[in-house]
Amino acid sequence: MAGVTTELAPPRSDGAGGLHVLVVDDSVFARAMIAKWVEEARLGTVATAADGEQALKKLAVFPADVVTLDLEMPVLSGYEAVPRILAMRPDIRIVVVSGQSEAAARKTFRALDLGAVDFVSKPGPGDKDAFRHQIVERVRALGERHGSRQARDAAAVLPSSAPAVAKPPVRVPEPRGERPAILAIGASTGGPDALARLLKAIGPRINVPVVLCQHMPAKFTSILAANLTRQTGLECREGEDGEQLLPGRVYVAPGDRHMLVRRKGATHHIHLSSDPPEHFCRPSVDPMFRSLAEAYGPRVLALVLTGMGTDGAKGAAALSAAGASIAVQDEESSVVWGMPGAVVKAGVATTVLPVEALAELVRKSCVA
Template structure:
């Protein structure tokens, strides 16, 4: 077995530090190498322990998380920082700013460590994030990861293989673009690293697209409201959490609210949003798959879908249906993804028309909308 991922916990609460350390000790592939009560001590411990992943609290005395973040990244540009905060509007806004300044991800602290459900969900999510981010760091540096994140479907034999500039030994199979008619809707799915990727895409798309845009980003409710505000400022058009029964129109972005699946349906001649709290899919609510299924039901092949950075494989089943319907699919490449889980799943399954670095995706979207080659 390879060396476990090295983790540092930074939180002003000794109780929280204790909980996190005990929970993570249960994982053979994770080792807590240091803990600190504020940013000042974190910087001192960082020099000694050299962690690969840091779980960083936002609110701390003497030096808070936002002050410590750039200093940690300056010490090690490849360190993966997970911001930890309680679910408040202020902390959600700070977490969004932190990700724009180099944090890899965020995690909301459980409201109660005594509630088994809260504890189990938080523990599972934290472990998954540490493993995914640690694996990404090691892969970029050519180191072996202590465990595999699972298998994904391999390319189909009928498609033409095209080698992309991803990581060593990575080959994806591209599907010819045979969409019938121009796209009538743009769907975007993302998770870990998604806010940063969304900021990049929407900044370059400003003023260049008028389709209705549907976005599912794995986030709790408080965070999706803040994400919508940030995207509105960047994009210049309304971006808001979807409302059940809302009529779908162009020049608008519909963001799946935290804890709700967002789908669309026909209501006479109109297309309207439909929100539900059906069971999580791929451990997620909102999830990308139900959004894609409903969009395909309404728009058929005229759905342009983009799968951005994220853990797991949410969006894979929906993308399989999209491929069968003849829609167009773009995935973010491995090199520019914080975690190549979701985009990697659809890319290596041979479902994509194009696999691109994040900076090239807006131009590809514009080309698809205009009927030009990707």
């Protein structure tokens, strides 16, 4: 790619935020652009590298909290660098910067499987502002989460005269209200791993439809559905416009479309919408949840998993007003506690649980 440099750029600081961010890209323009955005957002100190090998050398001297990592680079590619970065710095948070082709999507999922926590697709024509927002907010959210975990871990090793107290076992509440007729799930950053663990633990005996919104662009969601089928044994696929919902199937909102549910007599069907993005996302959790409140009323069990931002909170409020139950992933097990935390802050979360306990709640509520 044109504009490749072999020099390790020195760190730059704006003197504001406390994060350390490493931007890795073989394009001089892309490196400069992302570094400038992070600096303008006053997130902290930025360093850059032109490939995976340079990134490893930089990490030996630069205490990065977050790495933005291009996948397609010479010398050492992004997805080849992921395991080596994490072997050196297991606590670091890696955001992959991906192309939009199907081949790029497959490499992105490979990087996520290897330990990257999130990705951002490179922009198409007219998408630069959304790309900037996604980069900056992911760095901000992951950096804040990294800092809070470091503080918690440091506190845990301080000497104390008090005896250690074992954590009490997680208590999963008994289902309340009407038995759910559908399970709805919203997720973003850290979602693919959480979804795989959740659905595998729920198991194949679930006897209601499952509708799932994971923030992802087109060409990525079909791969997500295929991966979830392989990982969980459940039938997972992208929802199709007009398709009738059937028990035991998992319908993934396709990239670049909102997935809604409409009632037609005694049956329920998918409606795909090209309405404007919400929270910079299409698909978005809020419109899906709002449609379920109208279509099912109280007979919805909604789960909000790990993710940055507040998507899902307003939709969860609509579900709560309709009498539905909303359970969210707990902060400790979330990669980012933005979306679940927003539901809790809105006062509409029925319960807060780790992923495995959420699966038990679903089994109690939705398994024959």
